[in-house]
Amino acid sequence: MATSTESAITNAARPGTEPLLTIRNVAKSFGRNAVLRDISLQVAEGEFLTILGESGSGKTTLLRIIAGFESADSGEIWMGGERLDPLPPYRRRVNTVFQHYALFPHLTVEENVGYGLRVAKRPKEEIASRVEQALAMVKMTDYARSKPARISGGQQQRIALARALVNRPRLLLLDEPLSALDANLRRQMQVELKSLQREVGISFVFVTHDQEEAMVMSDRIALLRTGELEQVASPREIYSRPATAYTAQFIGHTNLLHAEVKDGVARCHSLSWRTGFRDGSALFSLRPENIRLASATAAHDVVRFRAKVRHQAFHGATELLQIECADGLALSIRTASRENRQGELELEFSAADAVPVRESPERN
Amino acid sequence: MSAGKRTARESRWLPWHAIAVFGFLYLPIVTLIVYSFNGQGVGGFPPRNLTLDWYRMLFADDAIWTSVLNSLLVALVAVGIALAFGIPAALALDRANFPGKAVFRRLVLLPLILPGIITGLSLLMLFRQTDVKLSLVTIVLGHGTALISVATTEVFAGLQKLDRAQEEASLDLGANYWHTFWRVTIPNLRLSIIGAALLIFTLSMDEIAVSFFLIGRDNTLPLEIWGRLRRGITPEINAISSIIFIFSLIAIVTWYRLRVGAEGQPQITGELLET
Structure with a gap:
């Protein structure tokens, strides 16, 4: 396929850095159900990459293929000049933090963390000191002799992390490790995990369905939709420059405008704005926060319009307003909270904030 | 109103009902133990002239002790055989997919429901055909094969969990399949395996039907007791039965302690009481 080489380039790791992991045209089906189709992706040395997707998007399968628990039907995986995909899991310098941690219940915390080193037959003193360091790193030294069943979910999570990192893998895979934690602990762990990753400098591939989590932690996000990569970019870029309608809607909240472009001007109902997009019908994403109350001075390339407030939803610092223009076009806008928005508002947005996106056709 | 009355009446009868059930279950055992100390033999109520004579006689009775040793030996080897074949069968049922798996599952579990008479008779015919002399070895083979299904079901249940x-x-973390099996799978199945071993041991110890067909010159304990009963009951039998009962009790308590120690949950109490 022509697009595969193209996507391999766009999904490349940061320019100038040597990719640590290269996934090339990986596909996988379970029976007649195609779970992954032609995935190409690179992970840079020291990068925090998040594979984001809804359930059933194939994200966990992709992670399991990298770890070696599943084998791809086609395609290759390379890590640092070595082909990874023919190797069994125990020969890969990759470690995994499992969704439900999968700690060994018959071993103590200490023995759990030291498992990989003992299997590798490291000398006793080395095991002891590295286990101690790893436990100190995740602040779990006091629990060294506890059994996993006796510690809390958040603590088990730290042990799972220490057990993986103590082996100094080149790549750490994390399969929705925060999903079992409650909201406050999850937010705290997001910050800790990110700073831990910076500290150890190991590449992380993190799988989640939570777009907020992905935004907070990642250097880059790879958005997966029904087994295909929708977009791979930094959180900022994927948010402000979504490539497709699906991306724009999945990450954050957006208004999709179906417009007709003619001679560099896009028209959607009564709104029109200048665009560099080619002539014909086009889809634009306009974030609610990019529509604002009109200012006194009219700036260049700003679209002004009037609309009625239909619904007001209070979100704390901001609120989401459902508005409707005279011609029936319904939009949502995000503004600073203020009591009782009613009647008609004078609004504006910059033409540059209406981002052209590709349609996301249904797939199955 | 009437519904309320009925529940009140039911709750009045419930304790008596429970006492009756427990009595039905345990009175024979209590009687057995009490009469092992009875100075006037197996007859007579209430028991009189409490004595340890029957135990003294028992400890001097070589034939009984030989049969106890035979039974222990048979049970231990049967446990070994049943586990050696039962664990791989459970693993195959749990993780391998092969043609005829459904048939295999039924065949493995068949001895569990097959009457001992049929197992015993068919093995006897086999040994006759192949000119194998009947001895403890044939009993061991009989018990071992008949009890593979017990090992398989127990370990399979453990694997499912x-x-x-x-x-x-x-x-x-770098352990290959072999290491993983020994360091993770087997330790996780420890309780299932110990449970299976205890169950097989017990079943083998009191097995009569299969043993009856395959017995050579050496008696197992149940057959020894049965043989003596034909000549008349003596409290010596009560004495040996009491000793076996005490040992079983110790085994059950040990097993219970192990489980609580490993899983650390008091809810096991309820489960044990149910079983």
């Missing part, structure tokens, strides 16, 4: 992610975690 096992979190497969643990095995993946072990592979992920």
